[in-house]
Amino acid sequence: MGNSIGSDSSPMTPSAHPAVINRFFSGSAWIEGAALNQLDEMSRLPGVLEIAAFPDLHPGKYGATGVALLSSRLHPLLIGNDIGCGMSLFALDLPLRKLKIDKAAERLRRLEAQVIGDVSDLLAETGLPADLAPGALGTIGGGNHFCELQAVEDLAEGGRIAGLDDQQLYLLVHSGSRALGAAVFSEAVAAHPGLVAGLDPRSEAGGAWLASHDRCVAWASLNRRLIAARAAAALRADLSLVADIPHNLVRRSDRGFVHYKGAAAVRPGELAPIAGSRASLSHVVLATDGVGRSLGGISHGAGRKYDRATMHGRVGRNRSEREQLLRNAWGGVAICDDRALVVEEAASAYKDAGQVASDLENGGLIVGLASLRPLVTFKKAVDEAEVEQRRRKPDHRREGGRGHERY
């Protein structure tokens, strides 16, 4: 089979005719020029036939995020390292009236300490090797990932019909394939110097990436389920799945391969979460038949407004400001023992998910069902036992590290 790159007529040469770009955002959407430029570059990549761009569009490393892209070739760079990342929404059997936020936060602080036992059977049931990173299952990771306890703020009639209940509590989990997807990504980058031109899906390299990708997508979905199971165990509650929607993956279609880069992959009639932030509303929406015009994509969240680096100059310059960033207008709290992450993930770093949902609704892609308010946002908690152990036996490799200090 040999080198798959270049097996099309001339994939290194940008197409003479760029792919059509369909924009599903209004003039009120906050879209950076850099993201629009990236969109243009993506439309000229080999094999790219059509692009749908969503209102959460923002610049990314190898292309804009908030995009569905149809291509005859596979583009692993566009998917990036968190293959299979997604949002899962669960209903808890805990009634809102029984909730004490501080008590729930105290319990959720121990989320990742919950024992989930032997997961080899779960992996096998998912069609995955029983020894595929079992120890990483049920871990959230960093960046924009979280597990959030939410209550219904507004419920539309459609939401009630869909079974949403404004007296119940919900869990929204945003996570992906952890080190698994990162390894698949870096191996692909190392093996194919011309990866920017994509891979021929019929080649050995293309097939291998796709197979690894499929495992990451399945593993990431199981990971979200186990994160929720841990949260439910910490809260001593039962849960049921409402929606599990990935937004970083490739799906086969009869026209080629649809790449979803930070765009939720939905089918008509499916419920999907559109995440806000730790201090703003998330939305639950229903995908309409209109998603046939958007390559089956919609936004998965508010989308970044400011990059991580510049957030440090904007908010949380002192301790009391950082402490404010852990509280929201509904009495909700965030659990985040990583000082840099508190600043980088501040609500003001994000666009308004309500504006995003409204653009999608006006574009005929969704119908809004409910908005959800954040009550406890779990991001990262240091293990006190581990801290104590480190105090006794200092780990010199960590010396000099900056930006990830505790409070």
Next chain:
DNA sequence: ATGTCC
């Protein structure tokens, strides 16, 4: 995004 540069 990633045991986030050893």
